[in-house]
Amino acid sequence: MPELPDVEVFKQYLDATALHQKIESVDARSRRILTGIDASDLDSRLQGHTFEGTRRHGKYLFVELDDSNWLMLHFGMTGSLKYYTHSEDEPRYTQILFHFANGYHLAYVMPRKLGEVQVMGDPDDLIEEKGLGPDVLTDQFDFETFREILGGRRGMIKSRLMDQQIMAGVGNVYSDEILFQAGVHPRRKMGDLKEETLERIFGCLKEVLNVAIAHRAQPEQFPDNYLTRHRGTEHQCPCCGGPVERVKVAGRAGYFCPRCQGNGD
DNA sequence: AATATTGTTCAGCA
DNA sequence: GTGCTGAACAATAT
Numbered sequence: 148m149p150e151l152p153d154v155e156v157f158k159q160y161l162d163a164t165a166l167h168q169k170i171e172s173v174d175a176r177s178r179r180i181l182t183g184i185d186a187s188d189l190d191s192r193l194q195g196h197t198f199e200g201t202r203r204h205g206k207y208l209f210v211e212l213d214d215s216n217w218l219m220l221h222f223g224m225t226g227s228l229k230y231y232t233h234s235e236d237e238p239r240y241t242q243i244l245f246h247f248a249n250g251y252h253l254a255y256v257m258p259r260k261l262g263e264v265q266v267m268g269d270p271d272d273l274i275e276e277k278g279l280g281p282d283v284l285t286d287q288f289d290f291e292t293f294r295e296i297l298g299g300r301r302g303m304i305k306s307r308l309m310d311q312q313i314m315a316g317v318g319n320v321y322s323d324e325i326l327f328q329a330g331v332h333p334r335r336k337m338g339d340l341k342e343e344t345l346e347r348i349f350g351c352l353k354e355v356l357n358v359a360i361a362h363r364a365q366p367e368q369f370p371d372n373y374l375t376r377h378r379g380t381e382h383q384c385p386c387c388g389g390p391v392e393r394v395k396v397a398g399r400a401g402y403f404c405p406r407c408q409g410n411g412d
Numbered sequence: 413a414a415t416a417t418t419g420t421t422c423a424g425c426a
Numbered sequence: 427g428t429g430c431t432g433a434a435c436a437a438t439a440t
Contacts, residue, residue, distance in 0.1 A: 148417090149418090150419090179435090221419085221420090222419090224417075224418030224419050224420090224436095225419095225438095258438070259417090259418075259436045260435080260436050260437080261418075261420080261435060262419090263420090277420095300428085302428080302429050303429095303430095306429080306430085309419095311420085318418085318419070319418075395431095397429095397430080397431090399419090400417080400418095
């Protein structure tokens with residue numbers, strides 16, 4: 148479930164591994180993941196170049212090349228990265244393999260082929276093309292901005308938090324956690340939220356994403372009072388011990404505690 | 413064998 | 427225009 152924290156961890160992982168390594172070749176095995184470029188063009192455009200830096204916007208990762216082009220990686224619902232040296236360590240479902248001159252390989256792994264990869268001149272063009280809202284983890288994304296971009300919005304709070312065109316980065320799992328920490332019911336209507344509640348949601352948004360990143364987006368490592376480890380019915384709320392319930396919002400299954408998030412004024 | 417996942421996009425509708 | 431629902435996409439687990 149690569150949402151903002153997961154992608155941030157991939158960014159840090161790529162920064163710590165594949166930067167400045169000369170690319171010998173690129174092996175793209177699934178053309179449906181590539182947008183606007185075919186496998187052999189990808190190979191020839193990256194061959195001999197190096198990754199020099201990275202940038203993240205919401206759930207999108209951009210890798211800067213030494214010729215000022217950028218490689219965009221989106222991880223869909225199931226993507227991840229793995230850097231390794233021994234070929235027997237190649238993960239299953241590797242869709243794209245970057246081979247480096249130092250003998251290492253970077254695998255773009257994607258069991259469901261619902262990701263997207265492309266090469267572009269400027270990440271901002273992609274952000275504009277997709278109509279993405281501001282990245283929620285930047286300093287510029289403060290409470291004023293949050294309140295402003297939600298101003299006049301209707302519908303359910305969970306839907307709005309997950310809308311990438313309003314704000315980029317929050318998906319199904321983390322919207323549940325943010326609302327759980329804020330004590331707000333996922334189906335609460337925007338218009339029913341008091342200023343004070345909105346402020347609390349904003350605080351929890353920043354807090355939850357930062358905590359998740361600090362724990363390398365591994366739910367098992369999250370604090371005891373986090374809901375993410377207890378997603379699913381048959382689970383108990385970590386705070387009150389009551390049953391976790393399932394609710395459908397924006398076509399997705401959300402989980403919440405009706406006692407702790409009963410109304411969420 | 414049918415169903416749920418998981419993010420994005422798009423069609424159809426209120 | 428806004429927002430909701432459901433479908434499609436791939437492939438796996440239950």
